Amino acid sequence: GVTVITTRDCDGNPRGMTANSFTSVSLDPPLLLVCVAKAAASFPAFNETRSFAVNFLHEGQVDVSSVFASKAADKFQSVNYDRAHTGAPILTDSLTWFDCTVHNRIEAGDHIILIGQVQAFGTSPSAPLGFCRGRYASVKDPLPAGWLASQDMIIGYLVEAGDRILLRTDGKGSWVLPTARRRKADSQLVLDGGEALTLVPENTFLYSVFDVADSDPGYLIYRAELSRESAEAALPDGHAFFSVDVLPYERVATHELRAMLRRYARERQDKRFGIYIDTGDGGRVAMIDGQSQSWTQAASE
Structure with missing residues (x-):
């Protein structure tokens, strides 16, 4: 799935980028990790932040993915976002989002590994946006109709x-x-x-x-x-x-x-x-x- 990570810089401005590496780490406590390239324009913000959010996009958010994969100066000008627990930007109508505080930060070559402890999350029954072999892909019928409400x-x-x-x-x-x-x-x-x-x-x-x-x-x-x-x-x-x-x-x-x-x-x-x-x-x-x-x-x- 396509994942966008977001945070705020030291001046409170929202910053974000697409992430090509996301992994769940632990259930107790709930931990996950993302990798941030040191060459990324948003790296200083993620390297100093105490909190960040992970946003999984649904199949109707190709334009959002394109914005955060670009080098646009203000990526949040054309997207809607909100906040939950930590204040990190939560992209509106994301398939799933995790709002995290930084549990650990690890140097790893030309990347840093951010390990986040989940403080809040949200989800929806929409189909996820996929990316495979250089193009976007759609995963149809991720859940039967009514399944989420029943569970x-x-x-x-x-x-x-x-x-x-x-x-x-x-x-x-x-x-x-x-x-x-x-x-x-x-x-x-x-x-x-x-x-x-x-x-x-x-x-x-x-x-x-x-x-x-x-x-x-x-x-x-x-x-x-x-x-x-x-x-x-x-x-x-x-x-x-x-x-x-x-x-x-x-x-x-x-x-x-x-x-x-x-x-x-x-x-x-x-x-x-x-x-x-x-x-x-x-x-x-x-x-x-x-x-x-x-x-x-x-x-x-």
Whole structure:
């Protein structure tokens, strides 16, 4: 597959290049490696960075591949990108992306080997972009229709807008959380209906992981803050804001969701949030103290 690696230089400018060598290294901790030629224009940025991203392209991103394989002065001028955990650029709609901190940097002849520890990732069921014998190639039908949805956890968002929470109707008279087909970079939430909401990226955090029944794929819930423009815009059909103080608990679809919303209201009042993990003894909550900060700031302290 075609891989683009991205980072930011010492001035905060996005830098990137196609990589001809990518390998998974370890599962625990999750490590991967890429090789960067010392002759590459972006080498100084990758040689000094504390974080980088690996972006696998899908078959519709031939133009993106061409840009990053070129010697263009500003490769990001013609492509869309976002950020996730570390701040490294995540190419919009990539097939798969890994957001990494630098675990190790190894000299290897005319290259350096960057070993990254994965901090966040995203994926999609699109077909990958291949490159073979000097030309692009397409890999058809990478996954059966519906396979990803049947295997992945259900991704829900507890979306805040001031002192309000965004809920959606389940079509049966009850309220549930907004859900997304897949988790992408944290500045945008693409709902199951295709509508997009803009989030405040630095305020998106994992909040709860649980199962409702053994037959469920499981639930992965993020706490997020809606951007001002999305909060003031018309909501998608079937969605509504509710004040945290008067959430419609009696009309919330499941016991698990009601319990989570009550925990959220309590933690919000205390200004101290936790992460819930479902366990055999009823679940555990790991409390998180203090204000959020960027990874770069945290790593330098």
